[in-house]
Amino acid sequence: MTQNDDLGRRGERLAADYLAGLGYRIIDRNWRCPSGEIDLVAVDGDELVIVEVKTRSSTAFGDPLEGVTDAKLTRLCVLAGAWRRAHPGVRTGGSRIDLVGIVAPRTRPAAIDHLRAVA
Incomplete structure (x- = not known):
């Protein structure tokens, strides 16, 4: 397991805890199929929510959400x-x-940015 894997897993745990705090019910994690992987699947009210989590240790190479491309949203x-x-x-x-x-x-607490309903 690489340092990036550890960071990604930590980010997914932080995201799941954050969303649960907002009232989301996490129903699946790291679901895979031949087309790819979904980080988190949740229910918010009566909506199914597919959650993509991007985690970085700093913004030296940009904001984590800049890593979500149009192709990724389509996938x-x-x-x-x-x-x-x-x-x-x-x-x-x-x-x-x-x-x-x-x-x-x-060395510092994580900062979380949440964008709802991007697609």
């Missing part, structure tokens, strides 16, 4: 459909994609 939309098909028993009104950017330096 997340495809993954959302694949997740729904794989979990037909989960009934929600609609779905959306949220982004969570985390800057997690070793």
Whole structure:
């Protein structure tokens, strides 16, 4: 496991805790299929929320959310459909994609930026 893997896992834990604090119910983590991976799947009210988490230790190379490209958003939309098909028993009104950017330096508390309904 690399240092980046550790940072990514820490970021996903921080994001899940943050979202749970907002009332989201986390129902899946690191779900994989041939098309890719979803970091977190949650329910917020009656909406299914696909969550992409980007974590960096600093902003020296830019904001974490700058790493989410249009191609990544398109892939997340495809993954959302694949997740729904794989979990037909989960009934929600609609779905959306949220982004969570985390800057997690070793010596200071993490900063969390949450963008709702980007797609």
